[in-house]
Amino acid sequence: MTRHFLRDDDLSPAEQAEILDLARVLKRDRFAVKPLAGPQTVAVIFDKSSTRTRVSFAVGIADLGGSPLIITTASSQLGGKETASDTARVLERQVAAIVWRTYGQAGLEEMALGTTVPVVNALSDDFHPCQLLADLLTIREHRGDLAGQTLAFLGDGACNMAQSYLLAGATAGMHVRIASPAGYTPDAQVVQDAAAIAARTGGSVTLFTDPAEAVAGVDVVVTDTWVSMGKEEEKADRLATLGAYRVGSDLLALARPDAHFLHCLPADRGFEVTADVIDGPQSIIWDEAENRLHAQKALLVWLLRQNDAH
Numbered sequence: 001m002t003r004h005f006l007r008d009d010d011l012s013p014a015e016q017a018e019i020l021d022l023a024r025v026l027k028r029d030r031f032a033v034k035p036l037a038g039p040q041t042v043a044v045i046f047d048k049s050s051t052r053t054r055v056s057f058a059v060g061i062a063d064l065g066g067s068p069l070i071i072t073t074a075s076s077q078l079g080g081k082e083t084a085s086d087t088a089r090v091l092e093r094q095v096a097a098i099v100w101r102t103y104g105q106a107g108l109e110e111m112a113l114g115t116t117v118p119v120v121n122a123l124s125d126d127f128h129p130c131q132l133l134a135d136l137l138t139i140r141e142h143r144g145d146l147a148g149q150t151l152a153f154l155g156d157g158a159c160n161m162a163q164s165y166l167l168a169g170a171t172a173g174m175h176v177r178i179a180s181p182a183g184y185t186p187d188a189q190v191v192q193d194a195a196a197i198a199a200r201t202g203g204s205v206t207l208f209t210d211p212a213e214a215v216a217g218v219d220v221v222v223t224d225t226w227v228s229m230g231k232e233e234e235k236a237d238r239l240a241t242l243g244a245y246r247v248g249s250d251l252l253a254l255a256r257p258d259a260h261f262l263h264c265l266p267a268d269r270g271f272e273v274t275a276d277v278i279d280g281p282q283s284i285i286w287d288e289a290e291n292r293l294h295a296q297k298a299l300l301v302w303l304l305r306q307n308d309a310h
């Protein structure tokens, strides 16, 4: 069975830790391993815009000795003229892995079904698991062991980042709090899945409506845009509803004095986060953005090793 990375809980706690350990090694010695030497090609497909994901996969694949093939969906046959499954059958004969940023999670599942090369979710409407590997690496660098740390995500609890925090945080044994208003709560099945993982890892999952209550005493405060890609038509409603969840210095002051702030970027400064917080001393967003490179390289190395072993 080919291993894929479509959602955060595709990795067991031990596998997640192994990839984070490998990311730390590759961060110290960027060109230590070349599993894609040849060079082999990795297809990186975008249905949505990207800066960080595009750059970090392109650079990371090159660091690993490979050649990135960046495909913009609008100029390919995927979507309009060809199914994800048919595209996968074509790509798997020529590339070592497929990385895809898309809308529905179902498309990724279709792409992965029966495919002989690893498929990686580079962001869907539901999850952003590559970002979470980078975020966990960043938290570990700044705060040490992940297990037992408490993290609060504020804002759109139904967005990909919040849902990935639930699954990946629970996998890491963290206490994950999501604070969001009615109508913006995470999917009930994702909450249930995360709670089941947390019950095994010693972590926990708690939903809040009051942002101040959620942030009280936490180690890490996180937010994300209130208007995720694909939700642009809801912008006015979202800005009106989510205002109380803006991370400003008043809210951040309720967390531990040494708490850190994370944001996957791009940020709408002045909306989900104020400039003094995102540019302030507790913000570790630039390390977080850099760690996309190291975390994704480790993920690719790990996936290629799993599939070589079969």
Ligand code: CP
Pocket: 049, 050, 051, 052, 053, 054, 123, 131, 264, 265, 266
């Ligand atoms: N954080 C993130 O995925 O950024 P991009 O949309 O720029 O890739």
Ligand code: NVA
Pocket: 123, 128, 159, 160, 161, 224, 225, 227, 228, 229, 264, 265, 266
């Ligand atoms: N939730 C955001 C993340 C961007 C990296 C979005 O989906 O647009």
